[in-house]
Amino acid sequence: MRHPQRLLLSLAALITVSSCKSEAPKQPPPPKIQAVSTQMAEFTEGVDTVSTLEASNLVELAAQSGGRILELKIKQGDEVDAGQLLVVLDQAQQQAKLAEDKAKADTAKANFERYQYLSKTGAASQKELDRYRTQYIAAEEKVKSTEATLNYNNLIAPSPGMVADVTVKVGDVIQQGQVFTSLVQNNELEARVEVPAVFASRLALGQPVLLSAPGSETVIASGKVGSIDPRVNKKTQGLLVKAVFPNEDGKLRDGQRLRTRVQIKAQEELSVPFAAVTQTSGQSFVFRLGTFEELKANPGKADLEKLEKGIKAGKLPADAQFALQTPVTVGELENQLYPITKGLEADQKVATTNLLNLKHGMPVQVQPAKAN
Known part of the structure; x- marks a missing residue:
């Protein structure tokens, strides 16, 4: 005979197990992210090359x-x-030469005076007198020249x-x-920059020129375009641009070769931070934040039915934000910002953290940015 109590306990256990199996597993909360709005920023276009610095005032010293x-x-x-x-x-040789020149001058003077007397008496011709006068003048000039040399x-x-x-x-x-040394004034240096001639129409006096060490992005000096050669080098098809750099601290040196960037254009463009951009198979993406309605317009692999049930059941707020993976076209990185030429509009928000855990269509919790 079966015991009634055991039967009731078994039935209760079955009911409990059955109840547990019917409960859906809890979904993890939406990932937390930080986000920023797209904004306009100034970007520059430049020509990168290498230039050699030259002292604006370099004097070669030669013995006079x-x-x-x-x-x-x-x-x-x-x-x-x-x-x-x-x-x-020590100019002993020059002193001896001066003595010799003076002796020759004295002889030339005596000859001239003698023929001057003979010319008056008719014993010498005017032609002979002119010849000795010329010799005397030349000898006197030679003495003056040697004396001037001795003064140095x-x-x-x-x-x-x-x-x-x-x-x-x-x-x-x-x-x-003979040149024996040079005097260099390093307080101001000039860079000779060869810019491809295709940029000729976009060059202008006063444009910024930046110097940095080879292999480095750190700017160590800045100057401005001071002159532009009107001629194009036939061999290199380059245009010579000169820029002057103040060097009061003496860090730059005459003859130094440095990476040089001539900034030929500056304009405002839509931008996002470096941290907002990911690369996949050569394509740049950002996770733009959008509404459920925007997600429905481009669902991708998102489970719209499940997400809609979550919103109706109150598990997701009606104004929930979703990560929308958006392909973008970016320009050259500058000051930790990418210019966006295609894919985004002004004032749209993009995620900047937790990107590796995001997928298209995933709901997110937007957290305030941490104060610096």
Whole structure:
């Protein structure tokens, strides 16, 4: 005989199990995201190349007189002032030459005076007198020239600047006209930039020019287009542009080669942050936030029936926001912003966080952005 209590317990257990199986599993809450509105931002178009810096004021120093160097008062890297003594020369050879020139001048003078007397007495012709007069004048000019050369026995700086490589040393014999160093003024440098001629019509004086180290995006100096060559290089089809860069801190150097960007255009364009854009198979996408009605216009693989039931049952708010994966066309990244040329409109919101967990048609919870 069966026990009634056991039968009742078994029946109750079956009812409990059956009830549990009929309950639907709870859905996870919509993912939390942060979002920003599309906005207008200024973007620039530029020409990137490499340029060489040149000192605007570079003076090559050459000996105005020859001689053996007795004192060398400069070395590479020294800062000198205008009029500062640089080199002292031993001009014994020049002194000897001056004595020789004076002796020749005295002889020429005596000959001229003798023929001047003979010409008066008729013993010499006017032609002979003119010849000796010419010789005397030439000898006097030679003396003056040698004396002037001797006045340059001490070489001085014609202008202020920094001394470059010095190619002579004490004891060397330096020749007149021989370059022995240069003075460089690095407070202002000029970049010679070759821009493709196709950009000729878009170049203008005053356009910004930015310098950065090779392989770096960090701008280390900025200047402006100062001049544009009216001619195009026949071989390279380039147009020479010169830009001047102030260099009061001395960080830039004459002869330095740097990455150079000439900004030829600046305009306002619709933009989104770098963090809002994903790439799939070469196509850029953003997750735009939209309403259920917008999702229905482009459902993709979203389960519209399930989502609509959720809204009617109150599990999703009537004004719920949905992630709408939207293909976009973007330009070059600048200041952590992408210009949008196709796919979005002004003031539309796009997700900037949790993108890896989003799918098209997924409801989302928009959180306020964290304060900086």
